[in-house]
Amino acid sequence: MTTFLVPLIIVGGLTSAGVYLLLERHLTRMLLGLLLIGNAINLLILTVAGSSGNPPVRGRTSGAETTTADPLAQALILTAIVITMGVAAFVLALTYRSYRLNTMEEVINDPEDARVSKMTGTEVGEEIEGRLQPDSSIDTDLPDELDALPGHEGSR
Template sequence: MSPSVAGLVIIGLMLSCGVYLVLERSLTRMLLGVLLISNAVNLLILVVAGPSGNPPVRGRTVLGRDITADPLAQAMVLTAIVITMGIAAFVLALAYRSYQLTTEEEIERDPEDVRVAQQSGDENTDVRTPRPPQDPDAPADLDELPESETEK
C-alpha cells in the first residue's frame, strides 16, 4: 500500500509553515513552529511505517489481516512526542522569563551579532593574531617523537 499524496502534501505544508514560524523573532511563533515541525515528522514516520496490521503479538489476528504492524514506528512517535513536550516546556519557560525581564515577546537583535554580521570577510579584520606560515612537509609538534636520554 502506497502512502496517499494528499497526506504527503499536508505533511509538506506543515513542515514549511513550521520552518517559517521558527525563523520569526517572536518566541510564541518559534514554539508553534517547533510543534508544527514535530507533528509533521511524527505523521511522516507513521505514513512511512506502512499499513496497519495485526498486533505484534504472536498468535493474535484482527479482521483476518495477513501482515503484522511495525511497533518501531509507534515507539519512535511516542518518544518524539515526549521529547517535543519537554522542548515546548523549555521554550515556554524561556518566553515567560524573557517577558518578565523585558515585557516584550519579540527577541531583539544582539549588538554583538550585528557587529559580527557587519564585518567584512577578508582576513585583515580578524582580531586573532596571525599564525606564521608553516612548511607543509614539516612534522607537527604532536607528530614528533620525544628524544630519549640516550640519544642526547
C-alpha cells in the same frame, strides 16, 4: 507498496509552515513552529511505517489482516512526542523568562536616591571629595600599592 499522496502533502505543508514560524523573532511563534514540525515528523513516520496490520503481539489478530504492524514506528512516534513536549516546555520557560525581564515593573523610591536628589551640587561635590581623599594623619608602615611607584615617599 502504495504511498498515499495526501499525507505527504500534509507533511510538506506542516513542515513549511513550521519552518516559517520558526524563523520569526517572537518566541511564541517559534514554539508553534516547533510544534508543527514535530507533528509533521510524527505524521511522516506514521506514513513511512506502512499500512496497518495485526497487533505486534504473538497470537493476536485483527480482522482479516495478513501482515503485522510495525511496532518500531509507534515507539519512535511516542519518543518524538515526549521530546517535542520537552522542547515545548523549555521554550515556554524561555518565553516566560523573557516576558518577566522585559516588562516594566514598578520600582520603589530608594531613600539614598531621594537624599542625594535634594542636595545641591556643591554638597554632592564636597561629599565626594571627602570620600576620595584619605586621611593623611594615619600612616602605617605597611606597604601599599603606591609604595612601588617611583617618586613616591614610600619607595626606596
